[in-house]
Amino acid sequence: MTNDSAAKLFMTNLKIAYDPIYAHPLPEGHRFPMLKYELIPGQLLHEGLIEAGNLFSPGLLDEQVILWTHNETYWERLRDLTLPPREQRRTGFPLSASLIEREIRIAKGTIDGCHYAREFGIAFSIAGGTHHAGTNWGEGFCLLNDQAIAANYLLNNKLASSVLIIDLDVHQGNGTAQIFAGDPNVFTFSMHGANNFPFRKEQSDLDIALPDGVTDEEYLHLLKQTLPDLISRQKPDFIFYLAGVDVLSSDKLGKMALTIEGCKERDRFVFEQCITNKIPVQVSMGGGYSPDIKDIVNAHCNTYRLAGEMYF
Secondary structure: OOHHHHHHHHHHHOOEEOOHHHOOOOOOOOOOOOOHHHHHHHHHHHHOOOOHHHEEOOOOOOHHHHHOOOOHHHHHHHHOOOOOHHHHHHHOOOOOHHHHHHHHHHHHHHHHHHHHHHHHOEEEEOOOOOOOOEOOEOEOOEOOOHHHHHHHHHHHOOOOOOEEEEEOOOOOOHHHHHHOOOOOOEEEEEEEEOOOOOOOOOOOOEEEEEOOOOOHHHHHHHHHHHHHHHHHHHOOOEEEEEOOOOOEOOOOOOOOOEOHHHHHHHHHHHHHHHHHOOOOEEEEOOOOOOOOHHHHHHHHHHHHHHHHHHHO
16 A cells, blocks of 8 residues: 555544534633643644544433443533532532533544444544543543443443453543443453552552653553453453553653653554454543643644554
8 A cells, every 4th residue: 555545544534533622611720731632633634644524523422321331410410510519629620511511522422433443443532531530420620431431332232242441541540440340341451650649549450550750661561561461361342542641751740751752652552452453442532731731742643643654
């Protein structure tokens, strides 16, 4: 295949969930870098890596799909904007109708991405990775757990029978772990900072808790030692990948020491495993809190650049 035909295939087949609502307005000085949800697609378009047709705007989601994952009372309090103030503070965001619509559209984008991944091998969401939301709680900038909702959607519609969630955000996927505790059809794997948020961890099917200051070499050695065997044992027919870039040494919340190249090699290895084993993968972006937003955007864009090199 020529470079031109590969590029054409990439432009046709890579599907990325994105809507302007993802960049939700926040109070002045808020520490969450919401601007990245505008800058990532902007950078990919600027580079010519994607065209506008690669981006799709997700619709809304049937409440029943949400209730396959989240407690009805919790969901109704979100929907009706009656979540108690203490629980609102736990999420880190001021509650509003537009925020809830944002969360629903993020989850729908992840579900739509599953269909595209089954067709083309891989699909992305510019946002998502809201892994701190549990069955009946939200916290840490997460209100609805998009990949958990999508995993249950696949299982309930018999589009998958064995799901692996690879969570490589610097923070443990505590909500995802709690949602799928004891579920034999979903295996949760979280590789995260031991001394980082959330300070009350849940138990994933496999947790690798890393010390502060872990380097590229240490991190990649553990990942490469773990993931191929895990896939071989679990034999998933669908993978969700949470590709947080808060593992970077520049991240103000991460406490790790990965370089931009180490983070990129992490993504490459995950994609290699998916390709080798012919398993479709949906990718949500997760966290990133470097003071210079260019570091966040570049690291996230590397994940898309790799998909272009490896899949198309």
